[in-house]
Amino acid sequence: xxxxxxxxxxxxxxxxxxxxxxxxxxxxxxxxxxxxxxxxxxxxxxxxxxxxxxxxxxxxxxxxxxxxxxxxxxxxxxxxxxxxxxxxxxxxxxxxxxxxxxxxxxxxxxxxxx
Amino acid sequence: xxxxxxxxxxxxxxxxxxxxxxxxxxxxxxxxxxxxxxxxxxxxxxxxxxxxxxxxxxxxxxxxxxxxxxxxxxxxxxxxxxxxxxxxxxxxxxxxxxxxxxxxxxxxxxx
Numbered sequence: 394x395x396x397x398x399x400x401x402x403x404x405x406x407x408x409x410x411x412x413x414x415x416x417x418x419x420x421x422x423x424x425x426x427x428x429x430x431x432x433x434x435x436x437x438x439x440x441x442x443x444x445x446x447x448x449x450x451x452x453x454x455x456x457x458x459x460x461x462x463x464x465x466x467x468x469x470x471x472x473x474x475x476x477x478x479x480x481x482x483x484x485x486x487x488x489x490x491x492x493x494x495x496x497x498x499x500x501x502x503x504x505x506x507x
Numbered sequence: 508x509x510x511x512x513x514x515x516x517x518x519x520x521x522x523x524x525x526x527x528x529x530x531x532x533x534x535x536x537x538x539x540x541x542x543x544x545x546x547x548x549x550x551x552x553x554x555x556x557x558x559x560x561x562x563x564x565x566x567x568x569x570x571x572x573x574x575x576x577x578x579x580x581x582x583x584x585x586x587x588x589x590x591x592x593x594x595x596x597x598x599x600x601x602x603x604x605x606x607x608x609x610x611x612x613x614x615x616x617x618x
Contacts, residue, residue, distance in 0.1 A: 436608040493604040498550030
């Protein structure tokens with residue numbers, strides 16, 4: 394089944410404890426992206442990647458890191474999480490940069506930082 | 508001011524009603540317009556896609572774009588309880604990959 398998977402789905406952590414949210418897609422998509430979704434603010438892009446080893450900042454990159462060493466994986470790293478990073482996170486992929494209108498989203502990761 | 512404004516609702520309608528969901532935007536460079544549907548505890552999924560102005564119909568769903576007014580709409584005819592979800596509008600400039608999303612409108616269709 395073609396899909397985007399994220400792990401973990403739910404995570405409660407404490408301020409300053411490094412964490413990684415994994416994202417994997419099995420559709421051989423070039424473009425991958427991370428979003429956070431907050432009430433009143435909607436979906437905002439954190440980082441995106443146009444291909445392996447190519448990443449760039451989105452609208453709200455502060456406090457996050459990403460890497461794209463393989464085409465299928467695009468992990469989101471929070472080196473020192475803070476309570477304002479409590480949010481619902483989505484990973485998404487699309488076939489190519491020119492086809493980002495059709496994005497396939499993962500099921501989401503609900504993160505709480507205490 | 509947000510680039511894309513969308514009434515968050517919630518919107519509650521009886522089964523069979525015609526639903527109208529709307530977004531306004533301020534960036535005149537937006538050329539590609541999308542509607543995503545997000546069920547509870549799921550990621551968004553693409554529902555409709557239109558380029559520039561005009562209408563596009565797909566079954567019970569019609570997407571409408573009015574670039575002169577910077578206004579897009581999604582109409583749902585004969586709404587069903589299975590249409591209960593949050594609907595997010597999204598848009599993109601011709602150049603660039605970034606999608607700008609609206610806040611989403613939460614819709615409930617009551618049997």
